[in-house]
Amino acid sequence: MYSFIEDDEYINKQTIWDQVCGALEKEIGGPRMTSVFSRVVPLGITQDGEFVVGVHNKFNHDVIQRFHADTIDVLLHDITGLDMRLRVETDSDLAESVLTNSAPLEIEQHGYDEPITPAEDAKISFDQKYTFESFVVGDTNNFAYSAALAVAEQPGLKYNPLFIWGGPGLGKTHLLQAIGSYITNSFPYKKVTYITTEELVNQFTSSLTTKDKNVTDYLRTYYRGADVLILDDIQFLENKQSTIDFFFHTFNDLKGRGKQIIIASDRSPGELKMNERYTSRFKSGLIVDIQPPTYEVRLAILKKYTSRLKIEFDYDAISYIAERSSGNIREMEGAITRSTAFAELSNKDRVDIKLIEIVTADYFLDQTKRPISIATIQKEVCRYYGISHTDLIGSKRKQDLVYPRHIAMYLCQELTDSSFPKIGDEFGGKDHTTVMHAAAKIKKKMSSENETYKQIQHLTNVLHNKPI
């Protein structure tokens, strides 16, 4: 049994929990939020900083623990300013009594309570940065762009599936998100499901380990309930045979009922290490590729990107980046982020070529040195801050561990081609929203704290100059 501290005007469990849910809603949205969090009850806060919540079944317990606990820890810290950690209770007397007393909740034995129907889903929120309007079209991506727009305008009726492939940082996720946003806005009654393959693999394999048939059934019902299914980074399905089977059953079912499927991959279907029996299914729709942007397209993207910033960029400065970049747009954005941070730290209101030269001196990698791996970044960050790898990827919330962890996550996001879920996985199985939070935090800190900026620059130089 816990001994909880009394609520007061500063620390009130319900108010804190409402704020946590508000923040989570923005990030997760969708059915996962509705079905998992609508029945979580804050029970109290212990003397040693545990924020205890009660849930009504083991599956919700596992979902929260596995996918959301780290993010919630960060949110609790942000909201209260205290070092607070989440603890999830199932079936304890306490949880039971609170849960049974709080009508209209009903306690069920296991599994999700009822199949989720589109009508009761909260809408999945797509990243508003990634729209068709903000996508710069050029010779290297116009085919993919037009196909994406056609599918967004007439889901299920044009190309099905639409398969978009191309190298890292070329705009695949951007287009998928743009399709998702567009359909959500134009067809509010359609259920749009967006998932990265890493998340799908995680969900499916953890449903197998719970050995609860209800959970696997739930996943099946959930994905088959989609009107539009968007799957990012399908290359991560390679060698995951049980998830491959699960996905292609879903695929066949959806396609058979005229539901739209959109897939992104870093390789063409033929290059995926998957049975041809599966990959040939993609040929029934449209396969389009995105090529690295030419100099002109790079320049146009940089112009559009910097026009949204508070700081002005000289034309020379932008063309300097366009010239040196290998074409990975994520890398160009990283150069802009660092230049903006440097300008803000030195109170400049415009970025000129001199500033860019200083900031990006060791930034652009020549192609022979690629790629930097998550493991290399973790190793260097551990060495630099003098902490162990276990602590870096663990979940201890001491500031002298949390900060290096966030720095490492930021660098992985900027310098490797890994998606947020992949990075989360490599940091002890953390949720992708935790990585997003961490990266955003460091990005902001870089503009306000010289020390952070210098450390990021230093670590990048070390990483870029490492022989591989």
Ligand code: ADP
């Ligand atoms: P991928 O999924 O192919 O690895 P992303 O879609 O994540 O790449 O793109 C990386 C970054 O580059 C994103 O911030 C995205 O908005 C930006 N980007 C890519 N292509 C374009 C484009 N044609 N116009 C504007 N921004 C782009």
Ligand code: MG
């Ligand atoms: Mg992507």
